Amino acid sequence: MHKVAVVVQDHAEPFGLGSLVEVWGEPYHPDDDNPVFDFTVCTPRPGRVKGRAGYDLFVEHGLEATLDADLVCFSPTHAMLDFDPLVLDAACAAHERGAVVFAHCGAAYILGEAGLLDGRECTTHWRYTEHLARRYPKAIVRPDVLYCHDGNVLTGAGSAAGIDASLHLMRQRFGARVAASTARRIVVPPHRDGGQAQFIARQVVDYQAETLGAVLTWASERLGEPLDVDTLARQAHMSPRTFARRFRDETGTTPHAWVTAQRLQLAEEMLERTDNSVDQIAAEVGFGNAATLRHHFTRARGVSPQVYRKQFAC
Template sequence: MRSVALAVTDGMLHFELSLAYEVFAAAPAGVTVPWYDVTLCGPAPVAVGRFRLDPDHDLDGLRHADTVIVPGWADVDVHPPADLVDAVRAAHDAGARVASLCTGAFVLAAAGLLDGERATTHWAHTEALAAGYPQVTVDPDVLYVDNGSVLTSAGKAAAMDLCLHLVRLDHGSSVANTAARRLVVPPHRDGGQAQFVATPVPAPGNHPLAALLPWIIERLDQPLTVEDLARQAGMSSRHLGRHFRAVTGATPLQWLLTQRIRHAQELLEKTDAGIDTIAAATGMGTATTLRRHFNRTVGVPPDTYRRTFRSGGTGLRDAQAPAHPGEGPAAHPAG
């Protein structure tokens, strides 16, 4: 996997393109394994953000690469250029490993490379990807998806996670860790996009839950039941469930659990409170219950989350702290 081709065309996002070039263009100091030969392939010249580039080869050059990287696509409401889609498909047909960064997944989907496969993209665009390409199984809660010859990453910084994953596949963990140290990023992050997505409370409005939702938020430390919520709202439990699905897209208890987890995240980030105290403040009851729901929803345990996201934390050293055995990616969305 020596040759890496970056597909560039008008409408690409420069952040993801620059990030990939930084990872693959030069070997980190001390790494002696043969490094990658990187080329830019696209029509000339190319406008990428506010920059203009002169690619090394036209898009047909993608067919000669071992790995093709498709950076983020700026306007997901516009179908990617046909010549780019065709070139990416031809490269894969020729045996290339194809990886998209952020919204570059829309290019891979248009090329048919994600049909019947699991994929991800920036959390803000997962619904659009799923709606535009229903044959793709879109997972909004992971940093990247590796299907072998086709890989997709979530948004922005998750592109770095995928690029380092490719280095790890090609050269092993030691080399990937060295590359990560040079870039001052963790070589591997536990969990998924659920860690980074704030779960919004529906805006105040004329819906039937407008008064109930703030009332719940003020009482997250209490053992609320569906009957409690229905009584406060002045409606039956069945009608409450219907309104919750219409307004929030979740059942009352699902929404309540999401708010408890969100509050736990805030306390972990902003306070020194112990896990038992946070469990009580969020209505979880015990530290064991909090850890179980937090790990399942966010993808990492509370202690790991605090080390990574605590304001004023020590950065990379804490972000790289190993997880406990058995911890893995998030299985359920946070919201």
């Protein structure tokens, strides 16, 4: 994947477009050897594109930029249900020839209108998931996730989740090291799992109360050790039940899912950067044995640790 085209339309949302530019549009990388993409912003009718935040865009390129792009992104627009037939045709054509088509937030409606969500898992901003499901009943809408990747169709939830979806795709195509250095460049967390909840019900607590940040740091430094709920709760000086509830409220996921995700991320890095055997890596990251690592890794990443190493080893 080396050519990326982003389709913008009138009433373009600046954050949605900006998130795509930040991940895929960096023209050079002085601090790493990450890939540089042939990146183009395009629109159905080149020229002035109306914005939604007090300023407009000037876009030089038309939709011909999508014809040979490996990744075709559809940037969110405030006019979600104002469908341009040219854009729908571009989405269908890109999908038909095997390009990855990616839409986040309200742009998911473009893929729905084009029929590309039929029979696929997908998501959008939590405000619109029920409406998306009603409008496109053949789509499998998952309302409480950050992103869905089904075949060559990628959909992300609202706002910052577009970055998570992009980093997921970058991780899948180029490995954990490239995705992590990209995240570091744009100053965001390197990985939020797609199954993490969109809406985190963070409770209002007294300003002197401790958060879970110290516990998460403590756990991330001890992934090779047992990290069940009881162990984490003792470190947080809470009962297991209170800790599990607080953890879900503050992170959007469960302690077990969070620990598993951290161990998988560390396993990815070790597969890329070391010659350690899968058994050694499994022990060091806390899975205990190669069979358990293979089970979790294949389930989460879609390939075995050995295949991942062949693809991304430095």
